[in-house]
Amino acid sequence: MEIPITRPSMVSYADEVNFSELIENLLKKRHNGFIRVTSGSEEGYILFKEGQQVAASYERYSKSDAVAMIDSAMENDDTVIEVFDLRSSYVDYIMDVNKPYLMEPDYDVYGVIKELRKPEDNELGIDVKSVPQTEPQTEPVTGTEKTETVTGAEDNEPILGEQETEPQEEFESSKATEEEEELLPESVVGEEEELLPESETEEKLDLEDLKEKFDIGTIDDARAEFDLKADKSSKGTEESSKGTKIVSEISESPKESETKTTEQSIQDEESFDESEKQELKPADRSELMEKYGIKEINEDDVDDILESYKGGSLSDDDVEKIELNLMNKIKKSIYGIPKVKGAEVMVFLDNNGRELAGNVNIIIEYESKGFLSRLLGDYKDNDHLRRQVMNIVQIELKKGFRKYPKVFDNFDIKVEIG
Amino acid sequence: MTRVITVASGKGGVGKTTITANLGVALSTYGEETIVLDADVAMANLELILGMEGKSITLHDVLSGEASIDEAIYEGPGGVKVVPAGISLEGLRKIKLDRLEEVLEKLVEESDILLIDAPAGLEKDALAAIAAAQEMILVTTPEVPSISDALKTKIIANKLGVDIIGVVINREQHDKTFLTIEEIETILEVPVISVIPDDPEVSRAAAFGEPLVIKNPKSPTSNAIMQLGADLIGQEYQPIEPDKKGVIAKLIEGLLGRR
Ligand SMILES: Nc1ncnc2c1ncn2[C@@H]1O[C@H](COP(=O)(O)OP(=O)(O)O)[C@@H](O)[C@H]1O
Ligand SMILES: [Mg+2]
Numbered sequence: 001m002e003i004p005i006t007r008p009s010m011v012s013y014a015d016e017v018n019f020s021e022l023i024e025n026l027l028k029k030r031h032n033g034f035i036r037v038t039s040g041s042e043e044g045y046i047l048f049k050e051g052q053q054v055a056a057s058y059e060r061y062s063k064s065d066a067v068a069m070i071d072s073a074m075e076n077d078d079t080v081i082e083v084f085d086l087r088s089s090y091v092d093y094i095m096d097v098n099k100p101y102l103m104e105p106d107y108d109v110y111g112v113i114k115e116l117r118k119p120e121d122n123e124l125g126i127d128v129k130s131v132p133q134t135e136p137q138t139e140p141v142t143g144t145e146k147t148e149t150v151t152g153a154e155d156n157e158p159i160l161g162e163q164e165t166e167p168q169e170e171f172e173s174s175k176a177t178e179e180e181e182e183l184l185p186e187s188v189v190g191e192e193e194e195l196l197p198e199s200e201t202e203e204k205l206d207l208e209d210l211k212e213k214f215d216i217g218t219i220d221d222a223r224a225e226f227d228l229k230a231d232k233s234s235k236g237t238e239e240s241s242k243g244t245k246i247v248s249e250i251s252e253s254p255k256e257s258e259t260k261t262t263e264q265s266i267q268d269e270e271s272f273d274e275s276e277k278q279e280l281k282p283a284d285r286s287e288l289m290e291k292y293g294i295k296e297i298n299e300d301d302v303d304d305i306l307e308s309y310k311g312g313s314l315s316d317d318d319v320e321k322i323e324l325n326l327m328n329k330i331k332k333s334i335y336g337i338p339k340v341k342g343a344e345v346m347v348f349l350d351n352n353g354r355e356l357a358g359n360v361n362i363i364i365e366y367e368s369k370g371f372l373s374r375l376l377g378d379y380k381d382n383d384h385l386r387r388q389v390m391n392i393v394q395i396e397l398k399k400g401f402r403k404y405p406k407v408f409d410n411f412d413i414k415v416e417i418g
Numbered sequence: 419m420t421r422v423i424t425v426a427s428g429k430g431g432v433g434k435t436t437i438t439a440n441l442g443v444a445l446s447t448y449g450e451e452t453i454v455l456d457a458d459v460a461m462a463n464l465e466l467i468l469g470m471e472g473k474s475i476t477l478h479d480v481l482s483g484e485a486s487i488d489e490a491i492y493e494g495p496g497g498v499k500v501v502p503a504g505i506s507l508e509g510l511r512k513i514k515l516d517r518l519e520e521v522l523e524k525l526v527e528e529s530d531i532l533l534i535d536a537p538a539g540l541e542k543d544a545l546a547a548i549a550a551a552q553e554m555i556l557v558t559t560p561e562v563p564s565i566s567d568a569l570k571t572k573i574i575a576n577k578l579g580v581d582i583i584g585v586v587i588n589r590e591q592h593d594k595t596f597l598t599i600e601e602i603e604t605i606l607e608v609p610v611i612s613v614i615p616d617d618p619e620v621s622r623a624a625a626f627g628e629p630l631v632i633k634n635p636k637s638p639t640s641n642a643i644m645q646l647g648a649d650l651i652g653q654e655y656q657p658i659e660p661d662k663k664g665v666i667a668k669l670i671e672g673l674l675g676r677r
Binding site: 284285288289292293294295297301302305306 | 540545562565566569570573574577578596597601604605607
């Protein structure tokens with residue numbers, strides 16, 4: 001995937017982070033940004049928009065295959081996981097330039113990753129659980145920081161779906177340390193610092209600006225651009241000098257009810273039980289649909305889907321309309337041929353078979369010519385005209401059945417020239 | 419009269435094939451002459467789950483006129499009969515869809531229950547599998563994308579005049595699922611007829627090529643599927659006590675939709 005690498009807001013190793021929890025947390029935070037997973041020489045990305053996975057790549061794999069690869073890369077303890085933050089408008093842009101990697105709408109990586117979940121993960125995967133095990137000296141620091149951050153944040157209300165909180169706010173509430181900065185490439189850190197004061201205004205850049213910058217600027221420009229965002233989120237954790245562990249706590253976000261809806265707000269740990277209880281309350285269907293962001297299925301969509309099955313076959317009313325329509329279009333085009341004096345066009349659709357089929361019969365009155373030309377080339381002219389008419393019919397049919405190009409093969413076309 | 423039941427989901431990877439295979443075995447163990455037709459070719463793993471891969475004559479050969487349907491019916495574990503697909507129904511449609519109807523008629527003649535493992539999605543082949551049946555079992559996981567696809571599938575099935583028996587919630591994780599049973603029922607407006615736990619045994623059994631209901635009949639998952647099979651045909655089923663205490667209680671809790 002084409003993604004400008006900036007400064008990550010979190011770095012960890014696979015054995016230190018519970019990947020499924022990380023994904024869940026990003027979902028809950030409605031994270032905009034991406035994860036990079038580096039396993040040996042292989043790299044993978046999952047792009048997030050509002051917490052949903054919208055695109056993925058892993059080496060030559062894309063979409064869900066890539067997610068599966070990334071998932072299995074987690075089995076390698078040395079796999080590096082980095083979380084990067086992006087503004088949501090920028091995510092749209094990244095999606096735009098990475099079309100081949102876009103997930104099918106509604107694709108859910110959660111199911112794949114769920115298997116990694118541990119039964120007792122009421123705690124957060126990264127800092128609380130994993131890090132202390134491997135890096136005992138970081139525990140007290142990260143632990144404390146984390147608690148402070150969480151309680152300091154304003155978005156700790158336990159009520160499900162009632163609060164709209166930008167995930168960034170939580171990120172912003174943390175502070176950077178010098179150690180982390182040293183962990184990053186010089187240039188990136190430098191640029192980022194230069195641009196730091198601008199960060200407030202940068203926030204207001206719109207998509208066009210971003211595109212422009214990205215297209216014109218160097219990678220480093222783009223990096224710097226992102227760093228503004230990443231920087232905010234990267235402040236916050238004391239680091240053990242041992243190395244690239246956690247730059248900041250993506251998973252600070254508390255663990256609780258796991259709805260995927262975009263309306264979902266960030267909640268804190270205490271709310272877990274409470275929201276669980278809330279879910280037990282009988283809710284009205286439309287409320288539920290809204291809560292989980294499930295769209296009501298549109299009748300037209302269903303009709304379209306069923307229509308696709310029929311491969312273009314139609315109701316009898318439709319058949320007549322289409323016959324007439326095609327007839328007129330073909331006629332009109334034929335009259336556009338010089339020397340055509342008249343044309344009779346008949347279109348018959350056969351809607352009774354497995355697939356739509358049809359006949360097109362055309363009789364053309366051609367401008368009569370002098371007997372000399374008739375002697376010399378009329379038969380050639382006729383051939384030419386026939387081909388021209390055939391072409392017209394074919395084009396009209398193709399246009400008419402654009403959605404079902406195969407239907408076109410089921411047509412029998414006859415042209416008579418009188 | 420033979421019942422033709424399609425197991426469909428919309429979204430892939432939710433456990434259709436797992437459930438179809440095990441349910442097929444369950445129904446045969448109850449003495450029902452059951453044929454499982456594999457229509458899910460993109461993920462043609464029904465045979466794998468039943469440990470019957472590598473069958474050379476498939477539905478495709480039948481439809482292209484190279485074999486008779488009897489040659490494509492294989493006997494699997496527990497006496498369940500299996501027809502491997504070999505090629506997508508969409509592909510088949512191009513060749514000889516009329517024959518598919520004949521084949522289905524033949525299969526219907528030879529069975530009490532014809533179970534069709536539908537492909538994921540709502541492409542032509544999936545629609546064919548849905549339309550081919552009178553009844554449908556909807557499979558979903560308790561997650562939004564899966565439920566949303568199930569909803570779409572349900573509405574299409576309604577349009578096609580297919581009876582929806584109910585929804586099977588697969589991979590339910592006690593206490594940790596996105597949506598509760600009640601919520602799913604409310605959203606889909608279809609009764610939940612079975613709740614199958616998320617169970618690592620499922621994949622293990624698949625790897626062994628042995629359906630879980632045979633490999634480990636005591637597991638809550640097997641009990642849930644056996645119960646589902648019994649409910650489908652109005653049989654009694656006495657859950658097999660698992661060795662570990664408490665699991666059954668959990669299962670029952672799950673079935674009742676408690677958390
Ligand atoms: N109840 C379950 N618990 C754990 N894993 C499951 C369960 N049901 C299915 N799976 C696993 O999920 C994956 C997809 O299942 P499958 O039956 O092939 O889905 P589908 O046919 O809908 O694509 C398989 O790896 C299967 O082993
Ligand atoms: Mg399948």
